[in-house]
Amino acid sequence: MSLAIAAPKPGIFTRLRLKVPFLIAVAIVWLLIIVFVAVFADVIRPYPISQMNLAHRLAPMGTPGYWLGTDELGRDVLSRLIQSIRVSLVIAFGATILSAVFGTALGFLAAQFRGWVEHVVVAMADFQAALPFMIMSLAVLAFFGSSMVLLVCLMGFYGWERYARIARGLAISASAQGYASAVVQLGAKPSRVYLRHILPNVASTLIVSMTLTFPEVILMESGLSFLGLGVQPPESSLGNMVGFGREYLTRAPWIMLAPSLVIVMTTLSISLLGDWLRDRLDPTIR
Amino acid sequence: MTALLLEARGLVQQYDTSRGLFGRATSVRAVDGVDLQVNRGEILGIVGESGSGKSTLGRMLLGLERPHDGQVLWQGQPLPAPYSAAWRSLRAQMQLIFQDPLAALDRRMTIADQIGEPFIIHGLAKGAEAMAKVAGLMARVGLRPDQAGRYPHELSGGQRQRVVIARALASSPRFIVCDEPVSALDVSIQAQVVNLLRDLQEQSDLTMVFISHDLKVVRNICDRVAVMYLGRIVEEGPSDVIFSDPRHPYTQALVSSIPKAGTGLSHRVILQGEPPNPAARPTGCAFHPRCGAADRACALEVPVLELNRGRLTACLKLRATGAQAA
Numbered sequence: 001m002s003l004a005i006a007a008p009k010p011g012i013f014t015r016l017r018l019k020v021p022f023l024i025a026v027a028i029v030w031l032l033i034i035v036f037v038a039v040f041a042d043v044i045r046p047y048p049i050s051q052m053n054l055a056h057r058l059a060p061m062g063t064p065g066y067w068l069g070t071d072e073l074g075r076d077v078l079s080r081l082i083q084s085i086r087v088s089l090v091i092a093f094g095a096t097i098l099s100a101v102f103g104t105a106l107g108f109l110a111a112q113f114r115g116w117v118e119h120v121v122v123a124m125a126d127f128q129a130a131l132p133f134m135i136m137s138l139a140v141l142a143f144f145g146s147s148m149v150l151l152v153c154l155m156g157f158y159g160w161e162r163y164a165r166i167a168r169g170l171a172i173s174a175s176a177q178g179y180a181s182a183v184v185q186l187g188a189k190p191s192r193v194y195l196r197h198i199l200p201n202v203a204s205t206l207i208v209s210m211t212l213t214f215p216e217v218i219l220m221e222s223g224l225s226f227l228g229l230g231v232q233p234p235e236s237s238l239g240n241m242v243g244f245g246r247e248y249l250t251r252a253p254w255i256m257l258a259p260s261l262v263i264v265m266t267t268l269s270i271s272l273l274g275d276w277l278r279d280r281l282d283p284t285i286r
Numbered sequence: 287m288t289a290l291l292l293e294a295r296g297l298v299q300q301y302d303t304s305r306g307l308f309g310r311a312t313s314v315r316a317v318d319g320v321d322l323q324v325n326r327g328e329i330l331g332i333v334g335e336s337g338s339g340k341s342t343l344g345r346m347l348l349g350l351e352r353p354h355d356g357q358v359l360w361q362g363q364p365l366p367a368p369y370s371a372a373w374r375s376l377r378a379q380m381q382l383i384f385q386d387p388l389a390a391l392d393r394r395m396t397i398a399d400q401i402g403e404p405f406i407i408h409g410l411a412k413g414a415e416a417m418a419k420v421a422g423l424m425a426r427v428g429l430r431p432d433q434a435g436r437y438p439h440e441l442s443g444g445q446r447q448r449v450v451i452a453r454a455l456a457s458s459p460r461f462i463v464c465d466e467p468v469s470a471l472d473v474s475i476q477a478q479v480v481n482l483l484r485d486l487q488e489q490s491d492l493t494m495v496f497i498s499h500d501l502k503v504v505r506n507i508c509d510r511v512a513v514m515y516l517g518r519i520v521e522e523g524p525s526d527v528i529f530s531d532p533r534h535p536y537t538q539a540l541v542s543s544i545p546k547a548g549t550g551l552s553h554r555v556i557l558q559g560e561p562p563n564p565a566a567r568p569t570g571c572a573f574h575p576r577c578g579a580a581d582r583a584c585a586l587e588v589p590v591l592e593l594n595r596g597r598l599t600a601c602l603k604l605r606a607t608g609a610q611a612a
Contacts, residue, residue, distance in 0.1 A: 178389035184369075185350055186453070187377030188407045200394045283437045284393055 024276045027269035034266055038086040047076040049083045050234040058252045069254040071245070080236050081258050087231055088218055088238040088263075091152055095217045098156025100210050103163025108194050110164070111171035121168070125161035133158055134223065141229040151230060155220060159213040166209060170202040204278040211274030215267035222263075238263050291461060291493050292324040292347060296356035299342050303565070314565045316342040318517035319356070321591070324461070329487060329494040331508030331525065333501060333540065335561050339517040340497045344463045347495060348380050349373060378408045378457035385466040387446035391438040397449045398424070398434035404456040423452040427482060444475035448482070455486065463495045468503060480507055501544050505529050513537045516564055516572040523597025534599050535577045571602065579603050 020028070037044065053074035061069045068077040110121040137154050144150055171194070174180045179201075183193050222239020224230035226246075231237040233244075238259040245256030299317040317339040324330050324347070332340045345351045347358055349365035358365045360380075366372035384390035391400060402420040405411040411419055421431060427448040438446055447467065454462055464483065468476040484507050487494055498504050504511060505525060512522040513536065521534040532541045539555040559576045562568055568575050574584035580603075589600040 178384065178386065179392045182382075182384060182390040182450075183392070183403070185348070185377060185382050186404050186407055187374040187457075188403070189374065192407065197392050197395075201392065282394070284439050 021276070023272060027272045030265055030269045031273065034085060034089065034262075037082055038089045041082050041086040045079045045082045047079045049075065049080050049236060051075065051079075058248070060252070061254045068258050069252065071252070071255045072248060077241075077255060077258055080241060081238075081262065084236045084238045084241050084259060085262060087148075087235065088221065090148070091155060091221050091231075091237065092214050092217045094152040095155030095158065096210050096213045098152065099159035099213060100163050100206060102156065103160035104167040104199075104206060106160070107164040107167025107169075108171055108198070110168045111175070112190055112194070118168070121164060125164050128157075128161040133220075137220075137224060138227070138229060141224070146229055146232055148231075151221070151224075155217045158217065158220060162209060162213070163206060166205055167202065170205060171198050174198045174201060204282060207274050207278050211271045214270050215263075218263055218267065289325045289327075290323055291326045291361065293359045293362075294320055294322040294343075294347060294356065295359065296321060297343065297346055297353050297358065298355035299339070299346060299351065300354040312565050315517050315567070316564060317346065317353075318567075320514075320517075320519055322347075322512065322519070322522075324493060324495060326493055327491050328509045329484075329496055329507055331504040331511040332495060332497045332514060333499060333504050333511060334514035336499060337516075337561055337564065338514040339564075340499075340514055341465050343514070344382070344465050344495060344497050348382055348463050349376070350382070375408070378404065378410075379459050380461040381454035381457070381459040381463075383447075383450055383454050383462060383464040383467045386470050387443065387450045388438060390450055391446060393438050396435050396437060397429075397441070400438075401449060401452045401456060404453065408457055410457060419456070420452075423456055426455070426486070427452045428478075442475075443471050444479060447471060447475075447479050451479075451482065451486070455490075458490070459492070461493045461495075463497065465497045466499070467496075469498065469500060476503065483507065501529075501540060505544070513540065516562065516567060518572065518600065519591055519598070520573065520600045521597060522591070527596050531595075533594060533597065533604055534601050535579050535603075536573050571600075 053070065055074065056063065056066060056070050057074045058072060059066050059070040059074075061067065063069060066076050066078070068081065070076055071080070106121050106124075110118040137158075140154060141150070171180075174197075175184075180193055180198055183197050218238065221230050221237060222242055225237055225240035226243035231240050233240070241259040242256050242263075245252075245259070248255055297317055297320045298315065301314045301316060302311055303314060320339075320343055322330075322343075332343060334340050342351065346353050349358060349360075349368060352368055360376070366376060391397070398417070398420050401423055402416050405416045405419060410416075420434070424431065424434065429445060429448050429452065433441065433445070438449065441449065447470075451467075467483065468479050471479060480503055483494070483496075486492065496504060496508055508525045510523065511525045511528045512519045513528070513534065514520070515536050521528060521532070521537045528537060529541055529544075532538045535555075536557075539557050542553055542555045555578070557576050562572065562575065568585070570583075570585040570587055571577070571580070571589050574580040577584065584602055587602060589602045589605065591598045591600040592605065594604050
């Protein structure tokens, strides 16, 4: 597929290998571990997530067999954490990508057609921004019941208006700048102008925006789970674990500690990586 | 076969501006009734001050802007509506060379990819064939083969303009509009790029419209010249005739501003005042407030472009003297 374009360019991996700062390397390794855990959750999980052991309730960290301790029902925190990483990652990645694709597409449509299309998109974005999202999600989830697909879709619609605004503004200014209009006057179709020229040029801003949406989605999902409308027990997510662990904050802080740490580390890694990638992929900054 | 390639009939471009929320909308006529013929294989220069409508005219000749009134005929046929499929395929035959090459190039694409883009867009060549053609184009405009993988910001201004020229030539166009192609470049580079354009024009029998405010360059390269003032052509004729014997007072002022080696600037006609605001256009001949030869009739009657000693002029005074001579 990529045969035609592969020949003259230095590949992305050669560029990556050239120089990776230490912090970025740590972030990459952490994200690889997280993804590995999410993919192989079923294999590396020591216990089933709902297996209770009432003899070992609220066992502290370091208890043999329960290295991250157990919760109030004697369930292994490590096993639940591994499962939660998988669930939260699917939701956060799915929702971030959904909102980025949907928002960017609408923003480009507005920039291309202007006129009433633009008015409709901007009005929708304003409507979305003015709507208290939590209330709307509560209404939707209460009405349709909670499911993983619905949750991802709902979260995906949370951030789209920001992408739409950014993509529209950047595409309009790109057309005014000349390189886009130069390609248009070469006879290129709008699809080529937007996908081959404008998108790579505005990608850096969109990537940074994605690194902001990702943690927001995790936190939003935690909030919904905490209200009992997100991921339903016995299934668990990172936010869900933090929410239920809150009641035992003083007696058994480890229930909450592990998932909180994973949230912080993952979102931080994504922010660092996104920032670095944006600079690396820009040929003008080198 | 007629020699006429492109013809503009009564072209008008008008932009509406509003002053504030409740202000009265005013319209600015950037181009106000231009008739122009471009013959096959010639280089037509369009000169004038900034704001005289040169670039707008160029964009309308290419069909990049839909004229407010009038029409452009390409080989006898009206230009298709902008952004239609027919318009897009016609782009392969008519191209634009920009004033600012850095703005016209995508900074995230190597120059070889950008030069080869018209091949992909118009389905002319692909793969190894396209790469060979790109290498040929780069050699034609004087770029080294090792620069193929460079990005636009890694090149000098003159090299970037060569990239833009190579890209414009990729689809073997028949008609090119150069919109101030050298005014953003150093004087030493200007000559190289102008010579390159002239060589390319001779090699492939291109038809060019060369828009510039730099009369030295225009005299150097153009076969025919049209002088614009405030959206109208005031004098048009063969380049050597216009530059050796300008008739219209505005052209005389322009031509006298070209420095000549060995002579001082004693013959220079200095224009009084500033170019008028196109939104508040003077009555009659638009040039009369700044013209040394103007009288009251000039403020009342709009002069039309008519034949006068081997060129076209739009001036009441010249018509009067021409009539006396006849």
